[in-house]
Amino acid sequence: MTTSDAAQSPNAATRAKAALQRDPWDLPDVSGLVVGVLGGTGDQGRGLAYRLAAAGQKVIIGSRAAERAQAAADELGLGIEGAENAECARRSDVVIVAVPWEGHAKTLTALREPLAGKLVVDCVNPLGFDKKGAYALKPEEGSAAEQAAALLPESRVTAAFHHLSAVLLQDPAVERIDTDVMVLGESRADTDLVQALAARIPGMRGVFAGRLRGAHQVESLVANLISVNRRYKAHAGLRVTDV
DSSP states (O other): OOHHHHHHSOOHHHHHHHHHHSOTTOOOOOTTOEEEEETTTSHHHHHHHHHHHHTTOEEEEEESSHHHHHHHHHHHOTTOEEEEHHHHHHHOSEEEEOOOGGGHHHHHHHTTTTTTTOEEEEOOOOEEEETTEEEEOOOTTSSHHHHHHHHOTTSEEEEOOOSOOHHHHHOTTOOOOOEEEEEEESOHHHHHHHHHHHHTSTTEEEEEOOOGGGHHHHHHHHHHHHHHHHHHTSOOOOOOTTO
């Protein structure tokens, strides 16, 4: 590079300023991305797989047993495929982690290699339950998403899709799910992709909600929503006002 070329090249500060000035709702086209759902045989995973596939996304359900994943995929239809977790991770561009909290660390540790270089979206909520109801757990790393980032250093980890009702997601009679999805991550390019993915689902909107260090608050709020749902016999979600 010549001195003249260097002078004309935007520096990091200029690029950062340009990013801040960009329309936050100018999101990328994600229609061609393959989405894998680890834990796709559970209620939340099945619901996300169904909604994304119904919106035209190519979806692969992952499970510890390929046969179980394929059975869930066949039930859902919409061109969804089923595969063992590692194959699901390898074949996907974006991988949603929807496994139970109890198996979160073990699952991701085993998938570090096939998840390398992938955009990982963690939607796991660490919760405990007692006679008073649901309450938030705080992992040693700070949150499930931060645990995922620690276990997957070669992946790009984000957090999203925590506050969605599995009942609504799986109900074909529900055409729209009017809710916002809080999206957290370290890279704007990555959070923009996840926001765009959420926006593929009718009624849904992805909203940037900060870096991964804020994931604990987002994960914890699910305990409050469970209390709301029990009191009002509802399937409550969230809306962020004035944005």
